[in-house]
Amino acid sequence: MTLWEIKNKQSAMIDSLDATLVPAIGQRLNEMGFASGQLIQCLRRSPLKGPLVLQLGDCVYSLEQSIATRINITAA
């Protein structure tokens, strides 16, 4: 499943980044911590398909749909 399908307060493990991502964005996401094996928790979902709020390691990020649908996860 993709990160966009994560439920509120749910934790998951990042599987992989989608191959359709532009390499520069992929590498950058990787270095921000979106790398396979990393644990991620959804802190909230915004109404109207607004950005997700995620905790990843010691940072809280907000991420929009177009990118969240390209990160594959396994629910933990």
Added chain:
Amino acid sequence: MKNIILVGKPNSGKSLLFNQLTGMRQKVANFPGVTVELKSGKFDQYQLVDFPGTYSLQSLSRDEELAIAKLHEAMHSDDTSLIVCNLDATRLERSLVFGLQVRDLAFQHNKGLIFALNMIDEVSRFGHHIDTEQLAQDLGCKVHALSAKTLLGLHEFRLALLDAAQHPQDFIPLKTEEASQPVLEISRKLSQQYGIKADVVLKRQNKIDDFLLNNVFGGLIFLVIMFLLFQSIFTWASPLMDGVEAIVGQLAALSSSVLPPGVVNDFVTDALFGGVGSFLVFVPQIMVLTLVIGLLEDTGYLARAALICHKPLSFFGLSGRSFIPYLSGHACAIPAIFAARTIESPRKRLITMMTIPLMSCSARLPVYALLIAVLVPETQYLGGLLNLQGITFFILYFIGILTALLVSTLLNKLTDMNTDQAEMPFILELPTYRLPHWKPLIHRVLTSAKQFIKRAAPVIFMVSVVIWFLGYFPQNGDLQSSYLAMLGHWIDPIFTPLGLDWRYGVAILVSFLAREVFVGALGTLFGIEGADENIAGLAANIQSDGLALGAGIGLMLFYVVALQCVATVATIKGETGSKKIAWGLFVGYGLLAYFLAFLAATFI
């Protein structure tokens, strides 16, 4: 002079550290992406260079691209004596990813590197201790714990920095055994070993977010905050403004009673007090605006506001990140246009830059305030909590924002052809909530007043003097038969359709030098006319002279939309690299402003 460069993760406290070391006052605020240009300052015999923050050596936005290109350049340059990498001690894992990349780069290029472990005050507040000696060994570089805010450890760091800059060759990173592992893994390991638990750091932040980002109230709270922001400019500042106005009035009365009647007396009362004085009244509003924006920036709410606005703004072809430049555009368009560099998508950045001039900057405040005082009664609601003049203020700001959104939609449609190009996504880190850092904030408020006066006062003074001479002679005080009136009748045809006579026309034309000049010029003109010792204040003078409602509203709309600022045009030209866009906006917004004013004058 040799350079010391200061790099690190966004929002890790680089600029505050830079300010403490150099005594300069670069902008510091609590959200990622504040610094968007290299800034240098003198530190002892060295030149210290503050970089925009970056998460890694891979850039997403324009400010990061610049930082990374300059970092590579600095690595190759012989002028670089030392690199300081700033780490946020409360977010060790994220800081170290970039930190380790910089370390490897320094190792390759034989450059000295030391780590500054900033925000150590917050770490101790959580009752945690970081073993810097051990961490330094693992990193193969010196690590200095410090707090740029409470100044803890800063003196020691200063000495260490001087020492390292003198023999940087002793500070080239040592090769450590895990250097072959990927940086992500090393930084995770190190942060688990030395850092605070993420849940401890994020607990309070997440609690506040539960409230401020609540699905139900979050949007409402946002709207209330924005409304209070604009309302406060009017209500909080008005006692101060009354005070300044009273003082200016007293001084005018005093000087006119001391000076013998005649030309000199008239000059001092009309040109000096009427022109320059009538604009000083607005300084308190500028200060309140700066204070409120500063409060929002320091607390960390702005990043949340950007998140809340992302979805609505993307509807108009903008990004949530456009919110921050838009907001700061209400103080001044120029820094706001630079701030748009943090917007990842080049197209959204361009659209944001092109619409920032529609945000009502503080130079428009005096014009709005004057016209509102003339046209809108002082009715109060809810026991003074709301007042009609304040609400009108809000509406004017809102019209500016609305126009910007409409123009964005239009621009978005026009540039839609090349969407196949990859759009950079919206990713934003939400920073910790912090209490405002009062000392720099108060300093910033005072500076805003000083700069407002310094920038506009000379222009207003000169314009007032010129207008006074042209308006006073040859008939010694009869404005309608003065040289200026003769010139004025030339431009009359342009302004008659707007329901305005030539005096307003002159004031509008000279306000292309700086918008505030409008108030000063009108002050001088009405000063000459009110030959009796009339110090009732400019608004009262205009009221008794009579300004039609439609024409007045048209005038306000004109000032909302028109781009009357050469410095903004120059900045847009610089940032977009296109003369055509910059002057196109100048002409386009000018025509639109005129058209709206015409509609208002005709149909109201």
